[in-house]
Amino acid sequence: MLDRDLVLEVLRAARARGGDFAELFVEERSSVQIRLDDGKIEELTSGLDRGAGVRVARGPSFGYAFSNRLERTALLEAAAAAAASVDGVGPGAIVDLRTAEPPVVHRAESPAGALPATEKVRWLREVDDAARSFSPHVRQVVASYGDSVQRVLIATSDGRLVEEERPRVRLFVTVVAARDGVIQTGVHGPAGLAGAEFFDRHPPARTAEIAARRAVTMLDAVPAPAGETAVVLAPGMGGVLFHEACGHPLEADLVDREASVYRGRVGERVASALVNGVDDATVPNAWGSFSFDDEGTPAGRTVMLEEGILRGWLSDRIRAAKLGEPSSGNGRRQSYAHPPIPRMTNTYILNGTSSAEEVLASTERGVYVTALAGGQTNPASGDFVFGVSEGFLIEHGRVTAPVRGANLIGRAIEVMSAVDAVADDFDTWEGVCGKDGQGVPVGSGSPTLRIARITVGGTGA
Amino acid sequence: MRELCAAAVEAASGDEAIEAYAEESRRTEVTALRGEVEGLTFAESRGVGVRVMVGGRLGYAYVADPDLDEVRDAVAHARENATLATPDEHNVLPEASSAEPIAALFRDRQASMGADRKIALALELERAATGTDPRVRKVEQARYGDAVSRVAIASTTGIAAEYERTDCWCAVVALAERGDETQTGFSFRVGREIDELDWAGVASEAVDRGVRLLGATKPPSARIPVVLDPFAGSSFLSVLAGALSAEAVQKGRSPFANLVGERVGSDAFTLVDDGRLLAGPAAAPFDDEGVPTERTELISAGTLRGFLHNSYTAHRGGTRSTGNAHRAGYRSVPGVGASNFFVPAGTPSVHELLVRAEGGVLIQDVSGVHSGANPISGEFSVGATGLRISGGALAEPLREMTIASTLPEMLKAVEAVGSDLRFFTSVGVPTILVGEMTVAGR
Numbered sequence: 001m002l003d004r005d006l007v008l009e010v011l012r013a014a015r016a017r018g019g020d021f022a023e024l025f026v027e028e029r030s031s032v033q034i035r036l037d038d039g040k041i042e043e044l045t046s047g048l049d050r051g052a053g054v055r056v057a058r059g060p061s062f063g064y065a066f067s068n069r070l071e072r073t074a075l076l077e078a079a080a081a082a083a084a085s086v087d088g089v090g091p092g093a094i095v096d097l098r099t100a101e102p103p104v105v106h107r108a109e110s111p112a113g114a115l116p117a118t119e120k121v122r123w124l125r126e127v128d129d130a131a132r133s134f135s136p137h138v139r140q141v142v143a144s145y146g147d148s149v150q151r152v153l154i155a156t157s158d159g160r161l162v163e164e165e166r167p168r169v170r171l172f173v174t175v176v177a178a179r180d181g182v183i184q185t186g187v188h189g190p191a192g193l194a195g196a197e198f199f200d201r202h203p204p205a206r207t208a209e210i211a212a213r214r215a216v217t218m219l220d221a222v223p224a225p226a227g228e229t230a231v232v233l234a235p236g237m238g239g240v241l242f243h244e245a246c247g248h249p250l251e252a253d254l255v256d257r258e259a260s261v262y263r264g265r266v267g268e269r270v271a272s273a274l275v276n277g278v279d280d281a282t283v284p285n286a287w288g289s290f291s292f293d294d295e296g297t298p299a300g301r302t303v304m305l306e307e308g309i310l311r312g313w314l315s316d317r318i319r320a321a322k323l324g325e326p327s328s329g330n331g332r333r334q335s336y337a338h339p340p341i342p343r344m345t346n347t348y349i350l351n352g353t354s355s356a357e358e359v360l361a362s363t364e365r366g367v368y369v370t371a372l373a374g375g376q377t378n379p380a381s382g383d384f385v386f387g388v389s390e391g392f393l394i395e396h397g398r399v400t401a402p403v404r405g406a407n408l409i410g411r412a413i414e415v416m417s418a419v420d421a422v423a424d425d426f427d428t429w430e431g432v433c434g435k436d437g438q439g440v441p442v443g444s445g446s447p448t449l450r451i452a453r454i455t456v457g458g459t460g461a
Numbered sequence: 462m463r464e465l466c467a468a469a470v471e472a473a474s475g476d477e478a479i480e481a482y483a484e485e486s487r488r489t490e491v492t493a494l495r496g497e498v499e500g501l502t503f504a505e506s507r508g509v510g511v512r513v514m515v516g517g518r519l520g521y522a523y524v525a526d527p528d529l530d531e532v533r534d535a536v537a538h539a540r541e542n543a544t545l546a547t548p549d550e551h552n553v554l555p556e557a558s559s560a561e562p563i564a565a566l567f568r569d570r571q572a573s574m575g576a577d578r579k580i581a582l583a584l585e586l587e588r589a590a591t592g593t594d595p596r597v598r599k600v601e602q603a604r605y606g607d608a609v610s611r612v613a614i615a616s617t618t619g620i621a622a623e624y625e626r627t628d629c630w631c632a633v634v635a636l637a638e639r640g641d642e643t644q645t646g647f648s649f650r651v652g653r654e655i656d657e658l659d660w661a662g663v664a665s666e667a668v669d670r671g672v673r674l675l676g677a678t679k680p681p682s683a684r685i686p687v688v689l690d691p692f693a694g695s696s697f698l699s700v701l702a703g704a705l706s707a708e709a710v711q712k713g714r715s716p717f718a719n720l721v722g723e724r725v726g727s728d729a730f731t732l733v734d735d736g737r738l739l740a741g742p743a744a745a746p747f748d749d750e751g752v753p754t755e756r757t758e759l760i761s762a763g764t765l766r767g768f769l770h771n772s773y774t775a776h777r778g779g780t781r782s783t784g785n786a787h788r789a790g791y792r793s794v795p796g797v798g799a800s801n802f803f804v805p806a807g808t809p810s811v812h813e814l815l816v817r818a819e820g821g822v823l824i825q826d827v828s829g830v831h832s833g834a835n836p837i838s839g840e841f842s843v844g845a846t847g848l849r850i851s852g853g854a855l856a857e858p859l860r861e862m863t864i865a866s867t868l869p870e871m872l873k874a875v876e877a878v879g880s881d882l883r884f885f886t887s888v889g890v891p892t893i894l895v896g897e898m899t900v901a902g903r
Contacts, residue, residue: 038712040549043794044542045521048531051506060494065503068526078503085501121545140713176714176837183716183838224842226682226865226901257494259601259636261643337504376828376844380601380636380643383860385829385844407829407842409863455679457842457863457901 001026001153001163002052006072008094010054011157013079015092019058020321022082022092022157025294026052026070027336030113031148036124038140044117051336054082057318061085064339095159102291103298104282108167108195112147115196120145123171123204130205131175134212137219139183140176141208147196154296162296168287168441169198170430173207177215184221184404186214186371187389191430191441194285214371214390217402224391224406224458230366231408232359232394232450235427239444240372241386242277243347243433245412246270249379250304251330251342251435252315256322261382261412262310270310271416274352274449277305279314281329281345287430288346288443295331295340302328304347308417316342334438341436346443352422356448359421361397367406367456368392368399374431375408382412385457407457415454423448462507463623466615468529469511472536473617478514478554479536480620480750483507484791486610489576491583493603498580508791513539517548523792551777557619560746560753565739571627571654572609579605582631582660589664590633596675597668601634601645607655612749620751628742631658637671644858646671647692647826651742651886670825674846677858680902686821687864687898688814688850691883693824694890696843698802700830701732701868702888704839705759706785706797707774716839716869717765725765726872732760734769734802736784741801743887749795750786757783760872771797803889807878814879814894816853822900823848823855824864839868845900862902871895 007024014022028050035043052075053066063085065078112120127143147169154162172189188211192198233241249260262270271277281289281299290299295317303311315323316331319342332343360368368391375386388406392399428445462483469481488504509532510523520543522535587603607629615621632649648666652658689697709715717725726732736754738744747753750772758766770778771786774797787798815823824847835841842865848855866874879892 034545040547041545042547042549043519043521044545045523045792045794046538046542047523047792048535049508049525049792051525059497061498061500063501063503066505068506068508081503085498117542117545178713185835185837226863226899228903254601257601257636258599259634259643259645337506339500339502374829378645378828380645381860383828383844383846385863387829387842405840405842405865407844407863407865409844409861411861455861455863455901455903457844457865458899 001028001151004097007155008097010075010079011094011155013076014054014056014083015094015157016083017086018090018092019056019086021057023055023295024052024155025336026153027150029148029150031146032117034120034124034145036128036143039128041121041124052078053336054078055339056082056086058086060318060322062318062339066336092157094157097155097161098159099161100296100298104284105291106193106285106289110196111167112169112196113149123199126204127173127208130208131173131212134209135177135216137177137179137216138175138212139178142174144172146170154292154294156296160296162292164291166193166290167195168193169195171204171207173211175211175215177219179219182219184215184218186211186218189430191287192285193287193289218390218404221402221404224367224403224456226456226458228453228455230363230450230452231454231456232363232366232368232448234370235425235448236429236445237369237372238349238446238449239347240375240429242349242446243344243442243444244375244377244384244386245416246277246304247344247347248377249382249412250313252313252319252323253342254379255313256319259380261379266310268310269308270413271305271308272419273308274422275305275308275416275419276350277348278303278350279330279344279347283346286346286443287441288344293329293331294333297327297329297331300329314342314344316340332440334440338438343435343440344433344442346445349446349449351424351426351447354421354423356423356425359423359448359450360394360399363394363397363450366394367403368394384412385409403458405458409455409457415451418452418454419449420452421450462611462613465509465527465529465532466613468532469509469536470615470617472533476515478617480512480554480614480616481509482749482788482791483509483613484610486608488606488608489579490604490606491580493583493587496584501580509535510791511535511539512794513543514552514554515543517550517552518543518546519552520546521794551773553772553776554616554618555620555750555752555772555782558753560622562624563737563739563744563746566624566626566653566744568627568654571607571629574655578655579607582655586631586633586660586664589661590635590667593665594668594672596637596639596672597635599636601636603633605631614751616751622747622751624746627653629655629658631660631663633664633667635667635671637675639675642675644671644674644677673848674858674860677846677860679861680859680900682901684897684899686818687895687900688818688821688823689893689895690823690825691881691890691892693827694893695885695888696827696830698888698890702799702802704868705768707768707770707778708797710768711774711777714837720765721767723765724763725869726760726763727875728762729807729877730760730763730872730875731805733758733805734785734799736800738801741803741884741889743800745800748784748786749788752782752784752786754784754800769797769799771795799887801887801889803882803884804878804891806880806882806891809877809879811879811881811892812853814877814892815850817877818850818894821850822859823850841865841868862900864898864900866898
């Protein structure tokens, strides 16, 4: 993307005043977004983004400057601005750049960018038809299709040179159902680090049906019971909980700021012995995967919880150095416009040995959660909350009436310690995680699991 | 930027309508940690987004920092995209009309300020937050940021408008600790220039909000009076802004559809959107498609008056735009969005509100609003922290509770609005006394 000599020149300018390391991140991203709403193809957008960010790190501090011009003068200006934040003594060395081999490559077999837009419009039409024919109660269908290719070049003063192409596709469907004045919505949005072949495994019509089923099911929902109860999470949903309750507090910037409920607890039991949790950027073609993180560290797999014992953090270079460890390869950024920070990739709770049927059948009373609307955690106190977008009552081991307006609230360690059953039917859930104003694609995953006691917020008795 | 916009508009052929939106910004952000600069970020960016409409079909394309040829390429892409879109007679560009400039949006002194002063502020902010109370020795975050930005819009309908602005903000998340327990306290302020930020007030408020939660317990579930402090209230207002956009209404996604002229809130509840209110952070002379901003009363003493409109929804609804076209930047087509969206201040003091809510709870923060509130049905259930109200004062802290209701029910239950109106990014709200709500805990 950039001439090697220019890369070296920028790195030299960035190290003019020393510091621990300098880094150049160059990005070009082309994207297509198509939106169907109210039966109409409302919006087709094509975009071209590009820019470069230069970072200079010294101890716990860094300077970052970026520009969306890629010519020499703009890059050197950014390098000088980043360098100026370091009160170092003199120029630092640049180790000769060596191209790094990726530990895993996520290829698009059928690059989405090469397909005509008419094909993508056809998928959206299929979504609209499938959702509307699912039930007469379906009132509105909104479907967003997006594909993008992000090309990055990352070079560091300690000799890393990485180039990667990240193809992404996503179809996100929202269905609104209404009956007798009751309005409910259902969503589904599978996504991958892949090409158009992704839609062979996730046919648009099926995505539409899942969203429609959720909306229509919830029309019959009764108010959720408020108070403490057992909760069974359907496959994938436990991963969302794990992401919020454990993943965020295990990001090393929060650990370093002593703003994590898990600080100083490596080696301790912080969850039920049934819980094995990992963050894995190497899962082939998964939404949160990559070959290298946004600092050029090869993708890796980090064990976070092993049989409930806390094993490790998710770190970027600066935080890893402060904690005296190698980076776990979790330095990510939304784009060139953002400095990297520790982020999750694909965060999974691994399969246990129970069957989902056993888990449900052995639950006398509780709530069965089949879709979560996302959540929020306070990593320092460990308090978290999730909205339940599709849930049911469990009565005498059987799944009965759907419930609405429910959310789950609790504290990370207590709730993860209350997991008393983990099944063997692992599945994933894709989302975009926001932190410090940066959104990055993340995957979550888990089998069916049960939390013996958790607070459910709702309006029912 | 004018040249770039003009190049796009000149590329129009036949009966095409074309609009170009260009945006340029320079940002600085400083974070402080343990007495040192943790991060210092300088950013410069520029981009152009082009709308092409032909025969009611809309196509869009954007490009970062383009030259004139790349702008023309973007026009060609947008034109190509338009061919696949469904024709919609309401795809129209607004006619040119002159927007009164708001001179005080741009402050020379702020635009030309060096980094040293900004770094000093971030360091001061952290020092003030960690040096006043023995229970707060560290922050999760102490941050100063600012932006100098310029927007230009030109169109084949004769719009050629431009304005510039300065914005700055500071934020603190204080960590209050006692034994094994940690609570966080958040505060922030926005302004046009650094002297307006009252950083010392931000630091002490963050400390206070963290410390007062120490020892918090989970309350028993009950229906009790609820007081929303402005931080908590602002989260609900953001959801309300979405539900009161004509876009949501026209697409059948608002609980307020078909209710204009009807009572949707109590007498105590009024809601205004005012893009020209200088005290509001979102003030601008014109909206994101060049229509002059104005003051719109959406709810007057409980009665729904209307919705927020851009040119598309206005045309479709047979009305005029309220100057509420909103984009997330040059990368996006204008939708409908609030400007300064606020509940005007009432007369009671916060103390008077607390007296009236005896035995209830002051909600200090809500979480999970975006996942827990459904703007379509208006139902919500969110996590909350707060304090018990006893004897007209704040008593023991509470955590791990949830509050649940529907937006329409909550608006009708509003009993009084305090005098302490405060703006957060673009929503502004005073302390609000809501009647009884379900507060779920143990």
